Amino acid sequence: MNQLKAGDMIPDTLDETLTAKLQGWDAQHHLHPFTDTQTLTKAPPFLIDRAEGCYISGAGFRILDAMAGLGCVNIGYGRADMAETARAVTERMTYYHNFAAVAHPYGAALAGTIADKAGMGQARVFFGNSGSEANETLVKLAWAYWRIKGKPEKRMIITRDYAYHGSGIFSAALNGNRSMIDNFGLEHPDIAHGPAPYWFRCSEGMAPPEFGEAAADAIGAKIDAVGADKVAAVIAEPIQGTAGAIIPPKTYWPRLETICREKGVLLISDEVVTGFGRTGHWFAKDAFGYTPDMMTLAKGLSSAYAPISAAVISGEIAEVLHGEMGLFQHGYTTSAHPVSAALALKNIDILESEGLVNRIRSDIGPYFETAMRRLEMHPLVGEVRVMGLMCGIEIAKDRRARTQYPAEFLVDEHISNACLRRGVILRAVGNALVLCPPFIIKQKEVDTIAAALKEALDEIYAALKEQGYA
Ligand SMILES: Cc1ncc(COP(=O)(O)O)c(C=O)c1O
The missing domain is CATH 3.90.1150.10 (Aspartate Aminotransferase, domain 1)
Structure with missing residues (x-):
C-alpha cells in the first residue's frame, strides 16, 4: 500500500525505513518537473x-x-512570521474566489500594492498561480487589446533565443530552447523567435554598448520582417535568468523600448525572476530605465511561500480594455487565493521593513x-x-x-x-x-x-x- 497510515502526517523526523519508503514511492510514482524519470531509478531521489x-x-x-x-x-526559508500569516488567513477565511465582482481584503490590498509599486500608471493586476499562467494571460490581453483597437491581425508575439517564459502550451512555445518546443510539437504560428542580447556568445567583436544597440535593432528587424501590422508584442526577460543570467548591455533596453513604441508593438517585460528586488531595485525595468506595457511577476512576489503570480497591465492598456472588452472570460479557481495573497503582502512588508532590497x-x-x-x-x-x-x-x-x-x-x-x-x-x-x-x-x-x-x-x-x- 502506497500510503502512510490513515491520519498520519509526515513525522517530525524521518527514520531510515520511512526515508527509503518515501524515496521508493517518489521514484515509482512522482513525475518530476524537468527530470528524466530514468535518473530516479538509477539513484534514489535527493530527499x-x-x-x-x-x-x-x-x-x-x-x-x-x-x-x-x-x-x-x-x-529565506522557514520564517515564523510567514507561517503565522498563513495560519491566520486560513482560519479567518481559507478561500473565496474573485469571480463576478466578488472581492476579499487580501486580493484587493495586493492589487493596490503592486499597482503602486509598478510605476505603470493606473495599472491593473490579474492573479494566477505561476509565471507560465501570467505570461499566457498577458498574451491573451495583448490580443484582446489589438482586437479592440480594430487590429485583430496583430497577433504575432516576438520572443528571443535563450528565453524562458514557462511550461504552458503557449508559454513553452515562447521558450528559446528548441527541445522544449520540439519534444511536444508546440511550434506556434503566432510566435517568432529573434536573437538574444548575449554579448559573450553572440557579439562577434562588438563592444558591449554597440552590441546592445545592434541586438535591440535585430528585434526591430524581426518586427519588420513579420510586418509591424501583424505583431502584437515583444516578450522579454530584463535579464535572461534561466539561460545563465544574461545581462544585456545598458544600451539594449532603452533602445528596445523605443523600437517597440515606434513600431506600435506592445512590450511585455517578464520579471518573474527579477521582480521584487533581485537586482537591488524593486523591478529590473527601473534599473535598466524602461517602462513596459505589461509585466509578469511570480516567484519573489510571495518568496514562494505559496504559489501566486501577477499579470500587470499599464494604466493605458487597462483603460482601453475597461472601455470595450466587456466580460473578461478568463480566470483560475485560485486566482488571488487569500492565503497566497496575504503571504505576498507579508513578503513585501518584510522586504520593506527589513530593507532587503x-x-x-x-x-x-x-x-x-x-x-x-x-x-x-x-x-x-x-x-x-x-x-x-x-x-x-x-x-x-x-x-x-x-x-x-x-x-x-x-x-x-x-x-x-x-x-x-x-x-x-x-x-x-x-x-x-x-x-x-x-x-x-x-x-x-x-x-x-x-x-x-x-x-x-x-x-x-x-x-x-x-x-x-x-
Ligand atoms: C523569466 C521566467 N518566466 C516565467 C517562468 C515560469 O514561471 P513558473 O515556473 O512559475 O510557471 C520562469 C520560471 O523559471 C521564469 O524564469
Missing part, C-alpha cells in the same frame, strides 16, 4: 525535508542554497559581486555577470577566443556537482552556472559560496587537464 534561512537539509546533510530554491525564496543595492550585492568577480580570471571562466544578487558564470575553454567545451562534456554540471560535494547548491545551465541566493545571505555565506566555487573550478580544471582537454 530534502527541512529548510531554514539560506539552508536546506535532509538525512545527514545541510546545504547552503545559493539558488534560493529556483530563484524565488528571497526572504536596499541591502542588495548598497551592501550585500556589491560584496557578492566582488566575490564572484574574483573568479573571472580562472582558466575555466569566460565571463562573470553580476547584477544585484544574480550571477551568471560563463564557462569557456578559451576566454579570448570565446570557445566552449563540447556540451556532452557537461563541464558546468561537473562543477555544480563539485560544489554540491562542498555543501553549496548552484545551477548548471549549459556551459554556464547561475547563482541567485536569498536576500538575507550574510557575507560569510557569500565567502563560503565563493570558496566552494573556486575549489570546484580548480578540481574540474585539473581533471580536464589530466585528460588532455585543457
Whole structure:
C-alpha cells in the first residue's frame, strides 16, 4: 500500500525505513518537473525535508542554497512570521474566489500594492498561480487589446533565443530552447523567435554598448520582417535568468523600448525572476530605465511561500480594455487565493521593513559581486555577470577566443556537482552556472559560496587537464 497510515502526517523526523519508503514511492510514482524519470531509478531521489534561512537539509546533510530554491525564496526559508500569516488567513477565511465582482481584503490590498509599486500608471493586476499562467494571460490581453483597437491581425508575439517564459502550451512555445518546443510539437504560428542580447556568445567583436544597440535593432528587424501590422508584442526577460543570467548591455533596453513604441508593438517585460528586488531595485525595468506595457511577476512576489503570480497591465492598456472588452472570460479557481495573497503582502512588508532590497543595492550585492568577480580570471571562466544578487558564470575553454567545451562534456554540471560535494547548491545551465541566493545571505555565506566555487573550478580544471582537454 502506497500510503502512510490513515491520519498520519509526515513525522517530525524521518527514520531510515520511512526515508527509503518515501524515496521508493517518489521514484515509482512522482513525475518530476524537468527530470528524466530514468535518473530516479538509477539513484534514489535527493530527499530534502527541512529548510531554514539560506539552508536546506535532509538525512545527514545541510546545504547552503545559493539558488534560493529556483530563484524565488528571497526572504529565506522557514520564517515564523510567514507561517503565522498563513495560519491566520486560513482560519479567518481559507478561500473565496474573485469571480463576478466578488472581492476579499487580501486580493484587493495586493492589487493596490503592486499597482503602486509598478510605476505603470493606473495599472491593473490579474492573479494566477505561476509565471507560465501570467505570461499566457498577458498574451491573451495583448490580443484582446489589438482586437479592440480594430487590429485583430496583430497577433504575432516576438520572443528571443535563450528565453524562458514557462511550461504552458503557449508559454513553452515562447521558450528559446528548441527541445522544449520540439519534444511536444508546440511550434506556434503566432510566435517568432529573434536573437538574444548575449554579448559573450553572440557579439562577434562588438563592444558591449554597440552590441546592445545592434541586438535591440535585430528585434526591430524581426518586427519588420513579420510586418509591424501583424505583431502584437515583444516578450522579454530584463535579464535572461534561466539561460545563465544574461545581462544585456545598458544600451539594449532603452533602445528596445523605443523600437517597440515606434513600431506600435506592445512590450511585455517578464520579471518573474527579477521582480521584487533581485537586482537591488524593486523591478529590473527601473534599473535598466524602461517602462513596459505589461509585466509578469511570480516567484519573489510571495518568496514562494505559496504559489501566486501577477499579470500587470499599464494604466493605458487597462483603460482601453475597461472601455470595450466587456466580460473578461478568463480566470483560475485560485486566482488571488487569500492565503497566497496575504503571504505576498507579508513578503513585501518584510522586504520593506527589513530593507532587503536596499541591502542588495548598497551592501550585500556589491560584496557578492566582488566575490564572484574574483573568479573571472580562472582558466575555466569566460565571463562573470553580476547584477544585484544574480550571477551568471560563463564557462569557456578559451576566454579570448570565446570557445566552449563540447556540451556532452557537461563541464558546468561537473562543477555544480563539485560544489554540491562542498555543501553549496548552484545551477548548471549549459556551459554556464547561475547563482541567485536569498536576500538575507550574510557575507560569510557569500565567502563560503565563493570558496566552494573556486575549489570546484580548480578540481574540474585539473581533471580536464589530466585528460588532455585543457
Ligand atoms: C523569466 C521566467 N518566466 C516565467 C517562468 C515560469 O514561471 P513558473 O515556473 O512559475 O510557471 C520562469 C520560471 O523559471 C521564469 O524564469
